[in-house]
Amino acid sequence: MTSISRASSQGRVWWLLGAGLVSFALADSLLLVIVTAGHTPSNGVLSSLWLLSVLMPALASWLRPRWQPPAKMSGWGVIAVPLVLATVALGLLVLGAAIDLPAVTVALAAATVLSALARAAFTFIEVQQLAESRVLARTDDLTGLANRRGFIERLTRAEQHTTGPDTFALLLLDLDRFKEINDSLGHQVGDALLTQVGTRISDALRPGDLHARLGGDEFAVLLEHADADAARRVADRVLTVLADPFDVGGVTLHVGASIGAAVYPDHAQDAHTLLQRADVAMYAAKSGRTGVESYRPGADVNSLVRLDLIESLRAALGTGQLEVHYQVKVDLGSGRMDAVEALVRWRHPTRGLLGPEEFVPLAEQAGFMRMLTIEVLHTALDQCRRWHAAGLEVAVAVNLSASDLLDRGFPAQVSGMLAGFGLSPAALELEITETTLMLDRVRSATVLGELRALGVGIAVDDYGTGYSSLARLLELPVNVLKLDKSFIQRVADDSRAEAIVRSTVSLAHALDLRIVVEGVETAAAVRMLRDVGCDLAQGYFLGEPGPSELVTEQLRQAAATAGTIDLETATREPVGLATPREANARETSARETSARETSAREATRDPAADRGARRTGGRAPTREGGVRNTPVAPGPTTPAGSPWR
Known part of the structure; x- marks a missing residue:
């Protein structure tokens, strides 16, 4: 019905316009006849016709239909009229060579041909610009690779053209810790790094493979006529070319990548x-730090769990859900417990106590590792202040992440926190892994130098499992080496492991460094380390990780015996060898012991906090952004090589 009324309206408009033009033509023709006959024109008829010729178009404009976009011409319809006119003009010019034609005719024909040529030139330019804009619409302006739009179009075509037993594979690549580089060194360095990454990935691909940047630090590769094995080979080549350092504006950067592979139509x-x-x-490759992972059925559920954990962790920061446990370090020469290491845990509302291996990688992926570090550091220094106030002179060690080493303002922040808690810089030791040092060596060394100048101790954690060389140790302002636990745990079965421990101890002393050995779980290991001159030891044999109340009691008992422990009888059952029932019993015992020992609670609370607890009828409220020290059983530790345990 609407189309009929629209057509009727358009018909009336054209009739009115036609009537107006006819009236105008009649009035002018009648005037010409009257004037030619020598009569005087009368105003009645002529005026009426002229008025009608004006009113009719006005009425037509008032009745015009609603504007609609004009129909687009395509194909030969676009050039039909210019082509016909150019053909007629050329015919006249050819005819003019055979017979005499008026000069005006020849000139008009020539002008028409020239106009057609000019229009053809303009059309060629427009078509060229249209083609360029089409390419630009599908190209990433930073790297020159295909963008998301172009990649999706090619992926869709590959799906449509793949039939029978043929398959194709898709690789999705995300750079590790790129956000830290971008935030710390600036977007200009980040953009330059992305450009170099794109070039290296292209060099590792097969001829004909499509490489695209989907956005941010995410790249994609389409491998046509490829199965899972071919995708794995290409992914391994990509990781190999990305393993070499990048030189960006004079800054040497090491960037890893995580690659996910899926195959059509298998997945x-x-x-x-x-x-x-x-x-x-x-994301499975990123979480497991495996480099490359292929899609596994059912992994979508794990992805949803991961996203839920990330959002829950984001909400948990600053709310007291994060807890800090501590593990003592023992001086093997004197038997004194003079230091502890801070170990983060997450008291999840529904999943219980989570170890760092379950949430620290998520914090790194989501980009809030620095917030997590500051929160743990705040809590550890607060606890250290309480120990000092109770007469327990111990230092506390806190693990750092790669983002902290790229932050030039981090040393000033640490200095302010030490001053705020009234602690000497010697009361704090910051532990870094060899892997974190590889991101930006120059900036990392600068930040560490400023921290060392404050008087803060710097320890290289998990030494022997990363990428550091001896020359690198000479460049870094470190004063402590922590030998990874994997070596001491192999000593009983492998004489080469003992040789590595002995040589590392000698090396550390030659470089004027103190050495700490992790993972000490037997009296034999303690005796061997003491014989080779190791400075400090840490492990379940000497003290399990636990909440502040439990560790405070350990420190008090050691202080009651002149600050030493008997290294031959300080046996503790390793948590890793306990059954779940035994672990639960130990957790219950820890809670009951903590409730009975009022002296331990006094050491972990200051008077102002106690008054706040009495006013609220419960536990003392934490500072905003602080981490609670709740008496719970020790949580699991992370695998070797992780910056957080």
């Missing part, structure tokens, strides 16, 4: 689902 029946499942596989 998905359409392009959109294939991209989702490659993303799931990529």
